[in-house]
Amino acid sequence: MRLQGKTILLTGGTDGIGLRLARQLRDKGASLIVTGRTPERIAAAQTEGFEVIAADLAGPGGVEAVVAGLAGRSIDILINNAGMGAEHDFRVAPPVAEDDERTFWLNLHAPIRLIARLMPTLRARGEAMIVNVTSGLAIAPNAGSPVYCASKAALRSYTLALRAQLKGTGIHVLEALPPVVETQMTASRAGSKLAPEECARQIIAAMESGKDEANVGMVRVLRAVYSLSPALARSIMLRF
Template identity: 65%
Template sequence: MDIRDKAILLTGGTAGIGAKLARQLAAKGAQVIVTGRSATGLENAREQGFDAIAADLSGPGGTAAILDALGDRTIDILINNAGQGADHDFRKAAPDLEAADDCIYANFNSPVRLIAALLPRLKQRPEAAIVNVTSGLAIAPNTGSPVYCATKAALRSYTQALRAQLSGCNVHVVEALPPVVATQMTAGMGGIKMPPEECAAQIIRAIEKNDHEANIGMVRILRGVHSLSPKLAAWMMLRF
């Protein structure tokens, strides 16, 4: 797919991977609309020339705000990138169930709602794409963040079924599976982290190549292990 002149809606586009995606897509000639919930992030995006929509996707008001701001504008590519985590480790403390609900809504319900609302206009374009950003944890979960892992696994399953439904039509469905990336969400985590610029670049290459999946960085190794032995992949990840 040629990204030039494509109208792109990018959720979570004011920070982390999303901010790098927005800049790289714009550099390729795309018209990028970003969403975010940080006033500072939204202001920075607007200063850089992006159309920025304030939306908290942890509840139904977020998707409603996006659709209201979009009106009947043309969209060629929808990138569901926004996401959030939730502390949910019984070994440390009783989990915050409201935070878990917010995580589930942001990571799964909101992408589903946006896809349902925007698919009719995507189908009207000569070529279009839906890009769902999941995680390597959608393949095999870790121990410490079960709700986050479950939401990404749910979105992965949804993406695979959606791709089958849309087979043969003009809307290409891409799943991007990042590893641990150096963002605000992972600031307290140790270990090796991929720079967000490189993660964004690999997602864009997958869109341009019409790939079905972008297994990014270390996720390629996890994907390979899982294809040989799902049990071994699960054992490896559940150590964390």
């Protein structure tokens, strides 16, 4: 898809991968409407010239805030990027139920509900796109973040089915699967991390080329291992 002149709604666009996506998409000539929930980051994004809808998508009110903020305007592309992880490791401490619920809302329920609410305007565009950002952990989970993995695996499954439903409608469905990326969410994690700018670049390249999946960075290796032996891929990832 040619991105110049497209109007894009990007959730979680005031920080991390989302902010880099917003900047690079604007450089491609797209018009961006981003969502955010932290006042300081919203203000910073507005200073950069982005239109921001304040919305906490970790609960049902956030979806309504986004729809109200659009005020009936048409969009060409919906990017469901906003995400979070919950500490859910019994080896460390008992999980917090409220954190689990917010994770499922933000990572799974909000994308599904936004797609449902915005489907009429996407259908009316003739050429449109939905981008769901899942994770390499949607392919094979690790042991330390089962709720995050489960929410992303569920969104991956939904995305595969949605693509089949929308075949021939003019709405392209892209799944983006990042590896561990250098963001605030991963700040406490050791090891190699992909720069968010590079992650955004690879996702946008997949949007432009019409791919069904953007296997970003080391996720390409995981996909290759999984294609040869799902059991081996799961065994490797569950060590982390």
